[in-house]
Amino acid sequence: EIVLTQSPGTLSLSPGERATLSCRARQSVSSNYLAWYQQKPGQAPRLLIHGASSRATGIPDRFSGSGSGTDFTLTISRLEPEDFAVYYCQQYGSSPLTFGGGTKVEIK
Amino acid sequence: EVQLVESGGGLVRPGGSLRLSCAASGFTFSSSAMSWVRQVPGKGLEWVSGIGAGGGNTYYADSVKGRFTVSRDNSKNALYLQMNSLRAEDTAVYYCAKAQWQLVHDYFDYWGQGTLVTVSS
Numbered sequence: 001e002i003v004l005t006q007s008p009g010t011l012s013l014s015p016g017e018r019a020t021l022s023c024r025a026r027q028s029v030s031s032n033y034l035a036w037y038q039q040k041p042g043q044a045p046r047l048l049i050h051g052a053s054s055r056a057t058g059i060p061d062r063f064s065g066s067g068s069g070t071d072f073t074l075t076i077s078r079l080e081p082e083d084f085a086v087y088y089c090q091q092y093g094s095s096p097l098t099f100g101g102g103t104k105v106e107i108k
Numbered sequence: 109e110v111q112l113v114e115s116g117g118g119l120v121r122p123g124g125s126l127r128l129s130c131a132a133s134g135f136t137f138s139s140s141a142m143s144w145v146r147q148v149p150g151k152g153l154e155w156v157s158g159i160g161a162g163g164g165n166t167y168y169a170d171s172v173k174g175r176f177t178v179s180r181d182n183s184k185n186a187l188y189l190q191m192n193s194l195r196a197e198d199t200a201v202y203y204c205a206k207a208q209w210q211l212v213h214d215y216f217d218y219w220g221q222g223t224l225v226t227v228s229s
Contacts, residue, residue, distance in 0.1 A: 033213070033215075035215035035216075037153075037216075039153075043221075044203055044219035044220060044221055044222060045153065045203075045216075045219055046219070047215060047216060047217050047218075050208070050215040050217075056217065088152065088153055090153075090155075090215065090216075092213050092214050092215050093213065094213070095167055095212075095213060096155060096167070096168075096169050096170070097143070097155040097158070097212075097213065098155065099152060099153040099154065099155065100152070101152045102152050102153075
């Protein structure tokens with residue numbers, strides 16, 4: 001099983017600031033099959049990024065993904081009020097599918 | 109518009125059984141793999157089980173293997189999760205999630221709103 005570790009656990013930032021979220025895998029993620037999701041309280045997760053760097057349909061370009069192998073990053077270039085949420089990474093290159101523990105982006 | 113609507117959650121005693129359903133619409137159901145993902149309230153996401161587009165390939169997390177069974181009826185655009193021998197640690201919101209492609213090993217482009225399963229005496 002590929003264990004994903006997300007850091008930091010909580011990120012306290014102000015609107016307009018840049019957010020950098022990390023997702024590290026204990027072993028290489030096959031074909032960079034790494035996705036990022038956003039989840040707000042009381043809502044289902046929403047797909048942001050797949051294939052490590054491809055934005056999903058309708059996702060603003062302030063969200064970007066990068067990385068390969070075992071180190072991946074989600075960057076939000078300028079935080080909007082609606083971006084404060086919990087973010088999860090997920091690998092889908094091998095079974096079982098696994099998620100990271102999440103990073104909460106909160107308003108400072 | 110893609111819609112995934114889960115049902116069947118509720119309160120069940122330890123050792124009991126429950127069957128979750130997910131009604132899908134707005135896409136070609138038979139062309140997409142489907143999964144169940146659960147979340148203990150206030151905690152992270154855990155993939156539970158997945159089934160390929162044709163229904164022939166099924167996968168399970170070790171935590172539920174031998175107790176849960178995933179199935180689908182492509183003629184009814186429906187996904188199911190039969191949960192037996194339920195334990196307190198199975199208490200969670202269960203989400204139905206659609207894969208982009210036919211294989212289970214994929215990302216999830218749409219999610220339902222979830223159904224709460226509570227296992228308690």
